[in-house]
Amino acid sequence: xxxxxxxxxxxxxxxxxxxxxxxxxxxxxxxxxxxxxxxxxxxxxxxxxxxxxxxxxxxxxxxxxxxxxxxxxxxxxxxxxxxxxxxxxxxxxxxxxxxxxxxxxxxxxxxxxxxxxxxxxxxxxxxxxxxxxxxxxxxxxxxxxxxxxxxxxxxxxxxxxxxxxxxxxxxxxxxxxxxxx
Ligand SMILES: Cc1cc2nc3c(=O)[nH]c(=O)nc-3n(C[C@H](O)[C@H](O)[C@H](O)COP(=O)(O)O)c2cc1C
Numbered sequence: 001x002x003x004x005x006x007x008x009x010x011x012x013x014x015x016x017x018x019x020x021x022x023x024x025x026x027x028x029x030x031x032x033x034x035x036x037x038x039x040x041x042x043x044x045x046x047x048x049x050x051x052x053x054x055x056x057x058x059x060x061x062x063x064x065x066x067x068x069x070x071x072x073x074x075x076x077x078x079x080x081x082x083x084x085x086x087x088x089x090x091x092x093x094x095x096x097x098x099x100x101x102x103x104x105x106x107x108x109x110x111x112x113x114x115x116x117x118x119x120x121x122x123x124x125x126x127x128x129x130x131x132x133x134x135x136x137x138x139x140x141x142x143x144x145x146x147x148x149x150x151x152x153x154x155x156x157x158x159x160x161x162x163x164x165x166x167x168x169x170x171x172x173x174x175x176x177x178x179x180x181x
């Protein structure tokens with residue numbers, strides 16, 4: 001298998017109600033014209049949740065950086081992204097003695113929360129930090145030999161003004177451009 005060109009970014013985007021999205025839609029729009037970026041809208045591709053394992057594995061192999069982009073739902077990802085993980089990150093492909101296909105790749109969570117930043121703290125109403133809550137993603141990456149990058153997180157997004165949405169989408173574009181460099 002040949003190595004992908006360094007910096008190729010695969011955005012696995014999971015939002016079950018995109019017609020109601022403000023921020024994730026703006027983020028997706030801000031990055032999809034970037035050369036070297038593949039945006040994959042999982043709910044559009046798999047409305048029936050039947051994730052095609054071989055197609056998804058090929059895409060992973062072809063890219064160097066993987067982004068899990070989604071709104072934070074019940075301290076985790078929307079269900080289809082979890083389904084994607086359950087079926088695509090197979091033993092013998094992603095982990096296990098022969099499972100080295102993802103070794104050396106980088107992966108980053110890009111997510112938005114309704115809760116404000118100070119809620120994600122021991123003293124806040126969500127009691128745990130984002131890094132603590134994201135441990136399953138971090139450890140999934142680790143078990144698959146991937147480096148889990150600092151997540152890109154936007155807090156309190158439902159209160160964002162239109163200008164803040166535009167600025168946040170631009171900062172996401174900048175972060176993705178840095179990963180392409
Ligand atoms: C089913 C559901 C679960 C949610 N769970 C959380 C949560 O655990 N923490 C949080 O801060 N926000 C939570 N939210 C708020 C969403 O994260 C927020 O509305 C979303 O990030 C906004 O992005 P959008 O404009 O792209 O839809 C939840 C929203 C829904 C609909």
